Amino acid sequence: MATSLENPDELDERERRALETLLKRLADDEFVLAERYTEWQVRAPTLESDLALANNAQDELGHARLWYDVLGDIGFEERELVYERDPADFRHSTLVERPFEDGDWADAVLRSYLYDAAEEIRLESLVDSTHPKIADRVGKIRSEEAYHLEHAQNWLERLADGDEGHERLQDALDRLFPYAFTLFEPVDPDVEEDIVDLGLRDATLEEMGEEWLSIVVPYLESLDLELPADGRVGDGTDEFEFEVTEEMLPEERGRDGTHTDAWFDLYDEFTRTYRELGRTETTRIMDKPE
């Protein structure tokens, strides 16, 4: 793939579809996760943790904006990507849309860890993207994501150290782990192949999923947490291998447009003002991101 994918007029149908699929996943994941994080504002256990999570939410919104903006290059408008989009057209993993168990900080921390560990791998696979704007923006995003991962791990290790914290983490893991698998679930094999063949991303979902599991599984076990679903293959002496089977996956996977009811409620909530005020355009307070 030698040609640049930057000029939207030069994209053929296949290239456009691959780019759109990739970007919607990136943007929607960040956007919806940020929406959920925001629920913790003024409710986190301490002022410091409140600020830290609010900071992370702001970061994620900023990243979503960077990705939605690239979608803008291929003809999408912000209002139709966010406020006027059919909720069933969002492509985020169902991990990020799940509501928090009421006041359960362990849920927020564990979710953040599962997501940020995956995000690190995903961003790494975009560093040399053939799409110049993607490659360029990944650098900025990565430096902020490093803080998120560190923040999640610091909390995890401390929560896992106490009885109640450990129990809550285990509960959260039981609930969230199946949804986390969907982060790397493919949808249309042709499009998945195109994304890699066109060099938009340099690893397949399967490779990234495998790498993610090889990192999070031993780490979670080092905290004495038990996997609700263990797909490890072999006796553990060979290279790490983990097979995610159909039974381990939840019904709603997000990437294919299937979502849990909680998502439709959240969507109603964040689009309510826009609808009530009869808006037809999004308010812009900043210039286009760079």
Add this chain to the structure above:
Amino acid sequence: MIWEVFRQEKTGQYHTHCGNVHAPDREMAKQFAAIQHGRRKPTNSLWVVPRDEVGEIDAEDVAFGGTTDKAYRWATTYKTTGEDAREVVESEDEQATAERQRGDD
């Protein structure tokens, strides 16, 4: 546990006290400080110090500067002729400011 936070804006400058954070340990204190005190102002480096580790001596404990007139210590007391080097002028200015702040004049 409370950690006092000191911010340095640029390399080479002093770390100046800017507030504090609640955190269970040093690692978390550094992380929280980065967000709470390093996010909105130019920051090159932050120090976090356990409040208990800060030693304090205040005006009730000691008469800072002594109680008798020691004007002979101040450069501004001496008459000079000719033009002073820039460093000297700056130093005298600092001294004059300090004297005003102490209410000496």
